[in-house]
Amino acid sequence: MKKITLIVAVLILVASCNQKKSLTDNLAGKWNVYKLIKDNIDKTNIAPYSDSINDNYTIEFTAGGTFTETYYPPVVTDTTQIPGNWVFENNNETLTLTDTIYKKRSYTIFNLEGNHVELRRGGQNRYLRKQ
Numbered sequence: 001m002k003k004i005t006l007i008v009a010v011l012i013l014v015a016s017c018n019q020k021k022s023l024t025d026n027l028a029g030k031w032n033v034y035k036l037i038k039d040n041i042d043k044t045n046i047a048p049y050s051d052s053i054n055d056n057y058t059i060e061f062t063a064g065g066t067f068t069e070t071y072y073p074p075v076v077t078d079t080t081q082i083p084g085n086w087v088f089e090n091n092n093e094t095l096t097l098t099d100t101i102y103k104k105r106s107y108t109i110f111n112l113e114g115n116h117v118e119l120r121r122g123g124q125n126r127y128l129r130k131q
């Protein structure tokens with residue numbers, strides 16, 4: 001019985017590591033927001049939200065656990081970059097971003113497959129596409 005329990009525990013650990021590696025591989029790269037839903041209302045093309053998404057915002061994740069958010073303001077000429085660290089939490093269901101500006105932000109991850117991901121947080125759904 002002890003051997004079976006040990007084998008099951010090892011299999012669960014291996015499966016968890018494989019899932020995390022797969023999610024990390026899928027997350028690595030440069031992303032932009034193509035759709036924003038806030039309180040069940042599509043805000044994608046409504047100012048001021050439209051000014052902070054689409055071509056004006058990217059986030060790049062590395063497999064090493066770092067990210068860089070970049071804002072390209074439509075009027076202002078200065079580009080803002082925010083570096084930080086990311087980690088999967090809650091059995092790989094939550095993506096937590098930590099930086100010096102916003103501190104700690106946690107998003108529930110949906111459909112992280114290939115070049116698409118949906119991140120949910122506080123009544124806001126961000127749909128991102130890999131560039």
